[in-house]
Amino acid sequence: MAVNSHKAGFVNIVGNPNVGKSTLMNQLVGERISIATFKAQTTRHRIMGIVNTPEMQIVFSDTPGVLKPNYKLQESMLAFSESALQDADILLYVTDVVENPEKNMDFLEKVQKMDIPVLLLVNKIDELAGGEARLGEIVEHWHRLLPNAEILPISAKNKFGVDMLLRRIQELLPESPAFFEKDQLTDKPARFFVSEIIREKILLYYDKEIPYSVEVSVERFKEDEKHIHINAVIYVERDSQKGIIIGHQGVALKKVSTEARKSLEKFFDKPIFLEIFVKVDKDWRSSERELNHFGYNPE
Secondary structure (H helix, E strand, C coil): CCCCCCEEEEEEEEECCCCCHHHHHHHHHCCCCCCCCCCCCCCCCCEEEEEEECCEEEEEEECCCCCCCCCHHHHHHHHHHHHCCCCCCEEEEEEECCCCCCCCHHHHHHHHCCCCCEEEEEECHHHCCCHHHHHHHHHHHHHHHCCCCEEEECECCCCECHHHHHHHHHHHCCECCCCCCCCCCECCCHHHHHHHHHHHHHHHHCCCCHHHHCEEEEEEEEECCCCEEEEEEEEECCHHHHHHHHCHHHHHHHHHHHHHHHHHHHHHCCCEEEEEEEEECCCHHHCHHHHHHCCCCCC
16 A cells, blocks of 8 residues: 555445344444344344544444335335445445345345445354355355355354454555544444444343334433433334333333443443333334434435
8 A cells, every 4th residue: 555545435234134244343343333133133224333543444334134125114224225235335245154045136136236346254154064065065156146256254253254354355445535533433323322222122132023113212312421311212013012011010121221221331431320211103113204203214
């Protein structure tokens, strides 16, 4: 790289649900930016995490898992993923060792037509049965589907191959001035991460359809030198879901609040005073007005 030159670019992470995109994003950025749980469809927004050095700036973008939408919320999630194909300098297409490569071929065909560097990441190789022979079969199959992509086996959870991936990204970055301030970690405000952390606890502690029927809105975020005071609302679609979220004598909601507060204090490095309420907003997932209110607009 020439003296005094600077590299910068957008590195967008796409792929099907539950292949480890958010775990990879957190490893690359070095901070807990994206929700990373064992449940699919945990990321609903497009979330940027920024890596800065004096010589470069990498703007990583985590996106929702690609799926065929069944309601307006999922339509918005797919729009976030497709928008990541339009403004990337480098595309990271994440798969794993068990998923069907032909899943969501419509999206894959769009990736095939891209003329930017595409790195195909075969994640979770620590879970692979069949050893190198099976890995070779997977790589060969993907090579036929994406002949122009570089294929890298990784384990995001165990950090295997992540440093090598980061070095390759640095090599491929175009020369450019920085897009964001050098001390900026993400494009999202503090309130966004409050809602994501509360939603993560709901994903962890409730079963069946409940995690996918809720949204979290931060109504108050007041910070002083020593503390942060937060009021948040969990929106559900039905009265029965409200009862499940609260639980008998409020025990379930108290657990979510306690665990969220602990994570928030770690995230913000300050004592947190957290109050969470539960409200019913019927069919919010299918209301364009409500989805806009919750920030589901890829524009």
